[in-house]
Amino acid sequence: MHSGAASQGHPRASWLGPRQTMLEVFIALLSCVVRCIRAFVMEVIIQPSQEAASLLAAKMIASLVRRKPAAVLGLATGSTPLGLYRELARMHREEGLDFQRATTFNLDEYVGLAPGHPASYHHFMRENLFRHINVAPENTHIPDGLSCDIPATCEAYEASIRAAGGIDLQILGIGSDGHIGFNEPASSLASRTRIKTLTPRTRADNAPFFAQGEEVPHHVITMGIGTILETRQVLLLGFGLKKAEALAAAIEGPVSPMVPASALHFHPRAHVILDEAAATRLERTDYYRHVFDNKPVWQKQ
């Protein structure tokens, strides 16, 4: 029955190969559709605690680094990824997770802070991750906050991401105002690495990282939303009640430059990993839990 139509004298469609049946073509098309569906997901994963969420994120990163030792990782700073970085350091120490061939790009840096400044993101990354793993210092990239030519620095940063082959997996936190990186509300959804002015709310949120009485810088260099959307996979982490409103707006509200994290609906593969407190303003938590608990096997890979 295999060669049915053709053997009975009906001409085969010209785009069919000599051995392809309609059934095989149908299966090929179906698997193409499945791949496309797989490629466009915003997956909301609610974990019982910040610790459980950080461990899950660390497992996802470790699985990438084991599969692709020369992975390009996009890194974030702030209090959110601290548990994740602790777990990656533990995996390196106790399980031999190897970052030797990995490359990293950080999202942002304050303009005017030297790499040695305790509130700089250079310092943060050194203290909280880089000195605990075996990533090669020359493979780590953080925007230069002391640059005398910021536009050239930003252009070069984008060029070095491209030269590294693009970012395989980007870690993100979310600001209480919905920012990702330092893309504050009203940022262009197509923005690239550039200088940004912080809102008073973000400066107040970040004041605890600075010494008492020290001014939080007004300006930063940040990857743009367009830069983030080009990464191959995103893990957005959000913990605590303080992030609940921004997360609900980003996940269940309309896509809007006023909630920069909502742009992740356009990302081909975004995972949002929350603790219970951060999920309290979401309306469809039962559905997100059901989807995660019943994930098809092929989606778990």
Ligand code: PGA
């Ligand atoms: P936080 O900041 O992790 O310190 O809460 C997140 C962010 O501003 O992106």
